[in-house]
Amino acid sequence: MKKIEAVIFDWAGTTVDYGCFAPVQAFQDAFESYGLHPTFDEIRRPMGMLKIDHIKTMLNMGKLNQEFHSVYQRDFNEEDIQNIYNIFEKALMKGITQHTKVKPYVIETVHKLRQMGLKIGSTTGYTDMMMEPVLKSAQAQGYQPDCWYSPDSTNSFGRPYPYMIFKNMMTLQITDVHAVIKVGDTVSDIQEGVHAGVYTVGVIEGSSLLGYNEEEYLSLDINTKHHAIDNVRETYLSYGANAVIMNLSELPSLIEKIENEK
Structure with a gap:
């Protein structure tokens, strides 16, 4: 059985800014x-x-x-x-x-992941300057990853290049890409994870791909909602995602499943 050692999250649309607006x-x-x-x-x-x-x-x-x-x-x-x-x-x-409000389930999920012994990294399409107010607000709300990297740290080689993930792995001292999970809400997030060789997960609710704010999403009729969800899931999978989850509350059980399969 292979132990997952770290989860690397995206920011806008994944952990903050519901809908990536x-x-x-x-x-x-x-x-x-x-x-x-x-x-x-x-x-x-x-x-x-x-x-x-x-x-x-x-x-x-x-x-x-x-x-x-x-x-x-x-x-x-x-x-x-x-x-x-x-x-x-x-x-x-x-x-x-x-647009820096932490998304639902982030705080409790990260807490649970840390209880499971996992390290928390992050990557972003924002620059360091753009991240300053995001980091400050997220920390005040109770979310702070162990490390984060923007393309400023990789000579402006952002997604779909995998280098920000590798920077996280260096800082977190992870030796094996197979011990890492990348979670994101865009096609470029999926490509970043696939190119790095890590287990890659797309999140649906609050994602840029879904494109709704929380109020709009909750007010959708059931058929429209199911159609939108199916389109996002299919898009993630078509770009190579290993798994797709509705929201971050499903991540700990997914990790347990992954570890038991190995």
């Missing part, structure tokens, strides 16, 4: 200010990546790319990416404190 609003504000009009689906599709990579990915999307050509009569360049990023960064830092 802080970056969504900031991306929308930034692109609108630049004369472009992305849909929420286009904004959410690259979610979890380093934010400047996220912007470049969006600009390469068919409709947005065509809209850029229509507005500017040329291809976008690195200066455009940086300009949009600068607007995004200011918008995010202005509004992020409104």
